[in-house]
Amino acid sequence: MNAIHTLYAAYAARIDAVLAALEAEGHLPAGCPRGNVAVEPPRDPSHGDLATNAAMVLAKPAATNPRALAEMIVEKLAADPLVESAEIAGPGFINLKLTPANWLAELAAIAAMADGYGKSTMGQGRRVNVEYVSANPTGPMHMGHCRGAVVGDALASLLESAGHEVIREYYVNDAGSQVDTLARSVHLRYREALGEDIGEIPAGMYPGDYLKPIGATLAAELGGRFVGAPESEWLVDFRTRAVAGMMEQIRADLALLGIEHDVFSSEAELQAAGKPEEAEKWLRAHDLVYDGVLEQPKGKTLDDWEPVELPLFRSTKFGDDQDRPIKKSDGKWTYFGADLAYHMQKAETADELIDVWGADHAGTVKRIKAAVMALSEGQGTAIPFDVKLVQMVQLLRNGEPAKMSKRSGNFVTIADMVDEVGKDVVRFTMLARKPEAQMDFDFAKVVEASKDNPVFYVQYAHARIRSILRKGEAEGYVPSDAHLDLLTADDLALIKQAAQFPREVEAAAKAREPHRIAFYLYELAATFHAFWNLGNDDQAKRIIVAQAPELSAARLFLVTQIGQVIRNGLALLGVEAVEEL
């Protein structure tokens, strides 16, 4: 069924076949659902290589007790020559021990599939649109964007690896009032570039130095003719140019993190195309948008609050606290009003949508999910839509809140951060925690090259592998699978760990949790480091054993494949696998 080889999937299928046989023989009731049957490696390796709860799950529908059922299953499984032993344990677990041949075959599979090891067809080519970053084009990328950027990017890679067709998308908010402010701020810098003393940047404008080059460019291209001109003459043009300039810078910042989007969608273009009107029309026709007045928010007093009639989306119908305006009192679209149309636009070219947002936007999840569900259901088929919230990162330096960068005005930029600690450290650290948990990012700790720092720990494992391969080559050894039968239990333990990779990728993709890959890599590295150190106590357990060229060639082959798996995992995270440390 699966063109891609996975040992665990293969055994899950075998066990399922055994259950089907039992059903055919009448030991299990016909049509008994087997969805809860799990086939997994047990936590405790002494329990064997694989465990299944089949007997416990099916005992009740079979009207028998788990152990009796387990005995029937075990009898069939034990007949398989690739199964070394099958035993019943505890409340009715069935523990399988697999023969070494299974693991050696897996090792060969890694070698054969190389960069493809770990990929699967699980997604069946479904098109998933992952929207991430989408930072406002009013300033450079800063820390607030970083985690979402990295998580979104890794998630996209993960889904791709699991057989989805992924669209990496960035939504450019170039239509709100903040880009008008940007244009005015750039106008100031433009005048400054022409020699005017503009003094302090007024409050409410963007103060950062990063606008200076854009102002200078405009000064060079346009000359002085807009210096004293009324805003109506320059605002639109300045806005367009300023946004273009900022987006260029943002792309450069993203490139520093190894992030590249496929599609940049403009909110201004979306509005110009009349998409929000279309959505409003449909929603009104279905009584999901009405003109009404919001109540004053409770628990919070607003001095300038006054009742206004606005077109409201009935998000309360979907569990939201309040209905939400899609237009402002000036007649322009709210962010939400445009955003719901934007999601419908994305749905035109995708089977599934994922947004990666900062947790500060958590309050808007309900309304957008509600709107997308209402629209997509009403206009055809409901599109699966998931919003991943990424919690805030607190920047620290030796436990103290990190200082702000001068050049940006008021925040630590991604460029600063990558410059200081490097892309790999930033990415891995951001991915080594589940996204919904808050995180501290301490500049001092994160560059520490120690076990405390998982990036180096994993990269060190890879570097050691490359190192031994270089040494082997220098001494005339050639990695070879000719005598894999010489490998011992210690070697097999390492293969078993590596063999988990495909199912980890699938599980991580299914749960949409890239951090699992980071943790898996840490464990694989730990297993490898332990393996390596066996050679300190026992010469025969070294990778290159002087008196045993065939064993050495087999071990070199083995570690080559371990290196391959580490590389594949790091590639998913967008982290480089280094040759040496």
Next chain:
RNA sequence: GCACCCGUAGCUCAGCAGGAUAGAGCAUCGGAUUCCUAAUCCGGGGGCCACAGGUUCGAAUCCUGUCGGGUGCACCA
């Protein structure tokens, strides 16, 4: 006041769509280096999985409530 996220070892965190005696790292204590990178490894101590109920063969995991921390709460994005 309401919504969302979090609460697991002294600290930082895992816990794989409910499974077997709850796991890592740091810190701490004790070991390993004439030897392929010791940036590593091996071992010891350290837990009412915030609390209280519920669901079932079985709960850190699912449901309800409470407490504690974070975030966000009109036509800002």
